[in-house]
Amino acid sequence: MAACGGDDDEEAAEPTSTPTKEEQEKQEKKEEEVKSILWQRIDTTAQAVKGGIYQGYTTADVTNLDPLSSPSFTAAFSGCWYHPRLLTFKPGYRDKGATGEVQGYLGASWQQPEPTTLIFKLQPNAVWDEKLNKRPIDADDVVFSWNKFAAKGISRKDLVKLPDNPNGAVESIEAVDKTTVKFKLAYPYAPLLPALAYSRYLQVMPRESEGGYDPRNETRSGGPWMLTDYQRSVKFEMRKNPNYWAADKVYLDGFDIPIIAEYSASLAQFRAKKVWALTPRQEDVVGLYKDLPGALVAQGGHTRTVYFLFFGLQPGSPFLDERVRQAVSMLIDRDAWIDTFFNISEFNKEGFPTDVRYHSHIASGWEGTWLDPKSPDMGAGGKHFQKNVAEAKKLLEAAGHGGGIDTDIAWIATGQYGTTFPKYGELFKGFLEESGLFRLKLVNPDYATDYLPNYYRSKGNFKGIGVGALTTYPDLDQFLFAYFHSKGSIGHASLLVDPKSDQLIEAQRAEFDAGKRAAIIKDWQRHAAVTMPLVPFPGQSSAYAFAWPWVGNVGVFRAFDTESARDTYETTLWYDKSKHTT
Amino acid sequence: MGRYVTQRLILAGFTLLLVSIIVFTLLRVIVPLVYVDAVDIIAGEYGHSDPELAAQLRDEYGLSGNVVLQYFEWLGGLLRLDLGESLFNGRAITTEMGDRLPVSLELGIIGLLSAILFSVPMGVVAAVWQDRWPDYVFRTFAIMLNSIPGFWLAIMIITFGSLWFNWAPPLNFKYLWEDPVAHIKIMALPALLIGLTPSAGLMRIVRTQMLEVMRQDYIRTAQAKGLAGHVVIFRHAMRNALIPVVTVIGLSLPGLIAGTAIFESIFTLPGMGQYLVSSVSNFDYPVVQSTNLIFAVLIVTANLGVDLSYPLLDPRIRY
Numbered sequence: 001m002a003a004c005g006g007d008d009d010e011e012a013a014e015p016t017s018t019p020t021k022e023e024q025e026k027q028e029k030k031e032e033e034v035k036s037i038l039w040q041r042i043d044t045t046a047q048a049v050k051g052g053i054y055q056g057y058t059t060a061d062v063t064n065l066d067p068l069s070s071p072s073f074t075a076a077f078s079g080c081w082y083h084p085r086l087l088t089f090k091p092g093y094r095d096k097g098a099t100g101e102v103q104g105y106l107g108a109s110w111q112q113p114e115p116t117t118l119i120f121k122l123q124p125n126a127v128w129d130e131k132l133n134k135r136p137i138d139a140d141d142v143v144f145s146w147n148k149f150a151a152k153g154i155s156r157k158d159l160v161k162l163p164d165n166p167n168g169a170v171e172s173i174e175a176v177d178k179t180t181v182k183f184k185l186a187y188p189y190a191p192l193l194p195a196l197a198y199s200r201y202l203q204v205m206p207r208e209s210e211g212g213y214d215p216r217n218e219t220r221s222g223g224p225w226m227l228t229d230y231q232r233s234v235k236f237e238m239r240k241n242p243n244y245w246a247a248d249k250v251y252l253d254g255f256d257i258p259i260i261a262e263y264s265a266s267l268a269q270f271r272a273k274k275v276w277a278l279t280p281r282q283e284d285v286v287g288l289y290k291d292l293p294g295a296l297v298a299q300g301g302h303t304r305t306v307y308f309l310f311f312g313l314q315p316g317s318p319f320l321d322e323r324v325r326q327a328v329s330m331l332i333d334r335d336a337w338i339d340t341f342f343n344i345s346e347f348n349k350e351g352f353p354t355d356v357r358y359h360s361h362i363a364s365g366w367e368g369t370w371l372d373p374k375s376p377d378m379g380a381g382g383k384h385f386q387k388n389v390a391e392a393k394k395l396l397e398a399a400g401h402g403g404g405i406d407t408d409i410a411w412i413a414t415g416q417y418g419t420t421f422p423k424y425g426e427l428f429k430g431f432l433e434e435s436g437l438f439r440l441k442l443v444n445p446d447y448a449t450d451y452l453p454n455y456y457r458s459k460g461n462f463k464g465i466g467v468g469a470l471t472t473y474p475d476l477d478q479f480l481f482a483y484f485h486s487k488g489s490i491g492h493a494s495l496l497v498d499p500k501s502d503q504l505i506e507a508q509r510a511e512f513d514a515g516k517r518a519a520i521i522k523d524w525q526r527h528a529a530v531t532m533p534l535v536p537f538p539g540q541s542s543a544y545a546f547a548w549p550w551v552g553n554v555g556v557f558r559a560f561d562t563e564s565a566r567d568t569y570e571t572t573l574w575y576d577k578s579k580h581t582t
Numbered sequence: 583m584g585r586y587v588t589q590r591l592i593l594a595g596f597t598l599l600l601v602s603i604i605v606f607t608l609l610r611v612i613v614p615l616v617y618v619d620a621v622d623i624i625a626g627e628y629g630h631s632d633p634e635l636a637a638q639l640r641d642e643y644g645l646s647g648n649v650v651l652q653y654f655e656w657l658g659g660l661l662r663l664d665l666g667e668s669l670f671n672g673r674a675i676t677t678e679m680g681d682r683l684p685v686s687l688e689l690g691i692i693g694l695l696s697a698i699l700f701s702v703p704m705g706v707v708a709a710v711w712q713d714r715w716p717d718y719v720f721r722t723f724a725i726m727l728n729s730i731p732g733f734w735l736a737i738m739i740i741t742f743g744s745l746w747f748n749w750a751p752p753l754n755f756k757y758l759w760e761d762p763v764a765h766i767k768i769m770a771l772p773a774l775l776i777g778l779t780p781s782a783g784l785m786r787i788v789r790t791q792m793l794e795v796m797r798q799d800y801i802r803t804a805q806a807k808g809l810a811g812h813v814v815i816f817r818h819a820m821r822n823a824l825i826p827v828v829t830v831i832g833l834s835l836p837g838l839i840a841g842t843a844i845f846e847s848i849f850t851l852p853g854m855g856q857y858l859v860s861s862v863s864n865f866d867y868p869v870v871q872s873t874n875l876i877f878a879v880l881i882v883t884a885n886l887g888v889d890l891s892y893p894l895l896d897p898r899i900r901y
Contacts, residue, residue, distance in 0.1 A: 261847050
């Protein structure tokens with residue numbers, strides 16, 4: 001053990017030191033051991049039997065059960081179990097993660113006769129549940145749901161053209177006949193298809209939800225599951241919907257989903273086998289792996305969300321100069337940050353594989369589109385992702401700030417972005433101050449009354465540096481446009497007039513060829529790496545998750561977006577009673 | 583007695599009215615003035631510079647118009663036993679309370695009973711054997727209990743229960759009338775834990791009171807008359823020592839019921855505490871007003887109950 005401690009110290013002092021052959025062999029052996037235990041994502045569909053109630057859990061309640069009018073995204077969590085969407089994301093399979101490609105759901109097929117028109121034919125045998133006497137789900141339901149989303153949806157501005165949102169892509173929607181829906185677009189908009197597969201936009205609800213029943217408290221199902229019991233702040237009970245058009249392909253009878261807000265309670269419930277899967281805090285992974293040899297362990301994919309440091313861009317702000325923003329980026333020790341929050345050293349020590357990736361200005365989980373900042377392909381801006389205090393100092397001197405910069409740094413200290421979030425901010429503050437180039441005054445604004453209006457949505461009209469989180473998006477376009485385009489609804493960088501960035505963002509949204517579109521987004525990343533409008537959080541390693549072996553097909557058909565996959569992931573799971581131990 | 587009860591009930595009515603006015607004024611006037619209101623929070627999620635949206639939301643949630651009139655509307659509903667609806671899910675508060683209040687009452691009452699069961703015997707034994715080993719053991723135990731928060735103990739029990747015995751508390755809550763066995767299984771541990779911390783304080787009060795009473799002349803007289811030790815303790819000493827203890831117990835009940843939120847969260851129980859906490863964080867005014875009123879009713883009732891119990895314990899007290 002002492003030797004191990006010595007090794008650690010040496011590693012900390014000399015990160016470039018090469019391990020001896022013996023050490024290397026030992027490490028490789030350890031990694032092989034762990035790899036052999038890592039869950040192989042075996043497809044057991046051929047042995048699948050029907051029945052069984054999956055024991056899951058969630059950490060938070062929903063504001064209400066109406067995803068189209070709730071002032072919070074939480075309502076989408078519940079609704080996506082029983083409200084169908086026009087499209088759904090095609091799942092990944094085994095080691096190949098999902099790519100964001102879409103497939104039919106309520107929309108059985110679709111065509112695009114011209115770039116600004118999209119026509120969907122609905123599933124011919126889709127019906128609502130018994131509470132609506134198995135009424136067919138028709139085009140009027142889709143139009144009703146869209147209109148409600150356009151009027152009240154919290155994220156309507158991502159898609160809907162409105163008087164106060166002239167850049168929205170969707171002008172109108174109409175029912176051509178009972179089974180046909182036509183979308184009229186304001187301009188050719190390639191990302192509409194993934195948007196229609198995403199749970200936080202258009203969930204199709206019956207038109208009876210207007211006046212016929214209170215959708216905030218009651219539900220009607222047209223999807224694979226029904227909400228059969230809901231106790232506020234306690235539990236959701238989902239059961240198989242026998243009237244779902246593909247009910248014969250659903251294995252489980254349902255899901256029990258208690259709300260366990262307390263992390264240690266969820267950990268205990270997993271250990272006691274009362275919940276069947278868990279993504280623990282990464283610092284608990286090694287301990288759990290040792291304690292629970294019977295549990296399956298797997299690495300998930302990289303997430304597709306990146307948080308940012310964003311800048312106050314008021315007149316006279318030092319951050320109006322791109323050299324200052326580049327310097328901020330070069331003061332961040334990305335490897336140390338990732339090690340701190342993803343437990344990399346501990347995993348390496350124990351032989352657990354890690355796959356660290358830096359974020360560019362898009363998250364490293366966007367397979368096929370993400371550019372590795374460490375690769376030569378990133379071009380001239382790649383150097384801004386490497387820690388280099390001397391170079392940062394030169395940049396500040398060139399920008400006329402040789403004596404350093406006195407300014408504010410702001411993040412919310414409350415739990416809206418999770419309990420770890422303030423620690424992210426503390427580490428960034430530490431990196432910047434450690435260099436001696438920044439003297440920062442910490443500000444912790446109130447989330448609702450100060451942070452959201454005066455920092456997050458102020459379009460740069462604040463002093464200093466903000467540390468910000470953002471929501472997930474089904475497609476990069478909504479993210480790029482909202483945050484980086486000069487007309488974007490969030491527009492953290494919109495005061496930095498950058499016609500090239502705007503032009504690339506507009507070009508990608510009009511490009512229907514996936515390969516060409518990815519190439520445009522890569523160009524944009526190269527451009528952003530140079531101009532550094534915001535500084536992305538350092539990066540990530542994919543998280544380890546656990547499950548008990550009686551969950552058949554767990555992790556085999558991989559979700560692109562967990563919440564949007566109740567029809568493609570949860571329906572493929574099955575209960576292998578023969579493997580259930582107590 | 584009847585006159586006294588009537589007077590107290592009238593006073594209770596005024597107290598509750600005052601509580602409702604204070605809570606309403608704080609929630610609907612003071613907090614929005616110095617901080618924000620529910621609509622500001624929702625509008626903040628949508629985007630801050632949308633006064634039209636804010637006005638629309640205010641209308642939708644019934645928050646526009648004269649605040650005083652809104653108070654009287656709520657009060658009118660209250661007289662019809664209609665506490666209104668949650669702003670965010672439209673669910674009738676009366677229905678929600680009907681489901682949740684029994685859970686919290688049960689937790690509080692069982693917690694209190696377990697506190698009494700722990701503390702009274704320990705306090706009596708510690709007093710009778712003052713400065714001997716049972717006294718030291720129980721006092722140490724009481725100090726220890728007092729220093730350990732109940733929720734921490736709950737987390738430790740769950741964590742080590744799962745580590746050592748592969749055990750975790752049941753997750754599917756059942757009401758007593760649905761499945762009594764499952765109900766007891768899920769309620770027993772949290773109820774017991776809720777009572778544990780207050781039992782430490784109660785034990786110390788019982789001990790102190792017993793010591794004081796045991797030094798009284800009438801106890802010495804009873805002992806001189808040759809009465810058996812247990813008769814002296816249980817018939818003469820304990821009854822008199824319990825008067826202040828009853829006061830403390832009575833006043834602890836509303837606190838125990840109101841303080842169950844963390845236990846409800848750990849054990850996934852559908853009680854009032856969770857309801858109040860989530861409503862406060864959402865600024866769900868009607869729910870906060872109503873739950874506060876319910877807690878006020880509990881406190882007033884407990885006070886009245888304690889006062890009315892005095893004559894039963896001490897015949898010298900008459901109303």
